[in-house]
Amino acid sequence: MSKACVIIIGNEVLSGRTQDANLAFLGERLNEIGVRVAEARVIADDTDVIIATVNECRARYDYVFTTGGIGPTHDDITSAAIARAFGVELYRDQKIVDLFLQHYKPEELNEERLKMCDFPIGASLIENPISKAPGYQVENVFVLAGVPVIMQAMYEALKDRLVGGRPMHSRTVIAYTGEGVLAKGLGAVQLVHSGVEIGSYPFFRQGRLGSALVVRGADEDALEAATKAVRDLVEGLGVEHHDELST
Amino acid sequence: MSKACVIIIGNEVLSGRTQDANLAFLGERLNEIGVRVAEARVIADDTDVIIATVNECRARYDYVFTTGGIGPTHDDITSAAIARAFGVELYRDQKIVDLFLQHYKPEELNEERLKMCDFPIGASLIENPISKAPGYQVENVFVLAGVPVIMQAMYEALKDRLVGGRPMHSRTVIAYTGEGVLAKGLGAVQLVHSGVEIGSYPFFRQGRLGSALVVRGADEDALEAATKAVRDLVEGLGVEHHDELST
The missing domain is CATH 3.40.980.10 (MoaB/Mog-like domain)
Structure with a gap:
């Protein structure tokens, strides 16, 4: 790239x-x-x-x-x-x-x-x-x-x-909880899914605290697999969440 | 500073x-x-x-x-x-x-x-x-x-x-014309008023082309004198203009 x-x-x-x-x-x-x-x-x-x-x-x-x-x-x-x-x-x-x-x-x-x-x-x-x-x-x-x-x-x-390479794609899961709740599980997902980059960005939106969990990678299959793992993590913790539209 | x-x-x-x-x-x-x-x-x-x-x-x-x-x-x-x-x-x-x-x-x-x-x-x-x-x-x-x-x-x-110095102040004159009309005169004003910095920033706002002329400096008297020179320049060219609120 x-x-x-x-x-x-x-x-x-x-x-x-x-x-x-x-x-x-x-x-x-x-x-x-x-x-x-x-x-x-x-x-x-x-x-x-x-x-x-x-x-x-x-x-x-x-x-x-x-x-x-x-x-x-x-x-x-x-x-x-x-x-x-x-x-x-x-x-x-x-x-x-x-x-x-x-x-x-x-x-x-x-x-x-x-x-x-x-x-x-x-x-x-x-x-x-x-x-x-x-x-x-x-x-x-x-x-x-x-x-x-x-x-x-x-x-x-x-x-x-410009001569580029494979474009990076991303998926974002919005989870309505603080990063501290998710951090351990998220680190484990990143270790398993090392072909993608997982970023966590806290936010305050309309008075609510949350974390935007962004998965980025060039390989669509790896991206989907990692995003599913993130979704499962959040779901398993009983945290309200939804996918965000992204590229 | x-x-x-x-x-x-x-x-x-x-x-x-x-x-x-x-x-x-x-x-x-x-x-x-x-x-x-x-x-x-x-x-x-x-x-x-x-x-x-x-x-x-x-x-x-x-x-x-x-x-x-x-x-x-x-x-x-x-x-x-x-x-x-x-x-x-x-x-x-x-x-x-x-x-x-x-x-x-x-x-x-x-x-x-x-x-x-x-x-x-x-x-x-x-x-x-x-x-x-x-x-x-x-x-x-x-x-x-x-x-x-x-x-x-x-x-x-x-x-x-933090240990700072004299704060910088600024004055902005909004002139409704392209930078090319003002450039020569503005360069002359900058030469005379070398104790301040004069920046020119073109903009399109509500369909109108204009230039934001920003004068910056720590010395209030020098700032006022240079801003007056900028105002006089724009006025002399018959260009619509107004001051902008600034720090």
Whole structure:
């Protein structure tokens, strides 16, 4: 199974002003094609930090996805940093300039907007059907917008470039009791069913305490067998439970 | 200004099943006491990864906050990993066992629940008024629960231990136009007002395109002057705008 790292670039996420939504989207969608997000980092709008993080992560993972910092303003520094991370210069892409001229009057196409036509030499562009300014790929690094609707459209445009593996599936059993009641039995089920991953996540929902028991695996038969064992455990303890719809 | 790193431990966040809410909370609340979250990492439930990440980050930042993995189930491996990161053993805290005995019948206090009474030797405990099982501090590392309501209560219990600096304040001007229109002027304002940070974040809200222009800084006078310059810029371009309530 391929492994990926998501790098979220943006002071606004670190300050708590903006709630990131891109990691959850990428985690789910990559999972569907058998690419596992193994790590994510949220980093500041700082050129040296971006360069160091991208270079560390692209060496360690099959794929790296960055989000944020490719717009026209002074705080959009991702492309300059990516170019430096790969030791190349930026070039201005005339095809994208021409594309912009279909959407902006010439007097609107100022130098700041033209910055969005600059890419690291060797980049393979990723179409942006929403606001036109493309994302791009350099080797195993995919550079995407931070605005979720645009990032998602870019993902649709790039996903055929990815080589995944068997997708992970999951089943979730909701049990209305604390984890401490289930922990021993659950650990035993995990030991027997070592081909799947069993996670336990406590929750408070509408005033009720419960545990979401999530079984994940690529093999459907192993998944069903382990999920049945979890259901039997909960049933045997006389705990109210139900299955949750999942992928 | 002190710098902090948030380490979010949990496969469920990487898979997209769970949307993290702890980073935004910590980013905002630490900011209020002059501690800046400079980086965040989301990592898997993997002992070696937890050890390596905690050791790297505790050397690099003034404070490290981990969330997740301190419950009673087999996938709760944070405390064992933290102990190994610091090269110490776990000990069972009798005061917490006694506390648990006020909340559980003796037969309910199984070995799995007792796991939540185990802490790295030398840890300073952090009260959990919600579900009793404490978080703890080892040196500059604060180990907190993953469930947001519990994590937040633990933060209230630990915050007086932190030494911060001047809090960062922010002002936000909402301008109903694309970033490309504002970029040149905004870059000029940033150059003149170098004591503050100006961020520009595009949005689509109720079908309207706009830019949130966020000015951040510790000095109120510098903040007001820069915000006025941003307002004047937008006004001068004839763009509809309004201030947004902020901290």
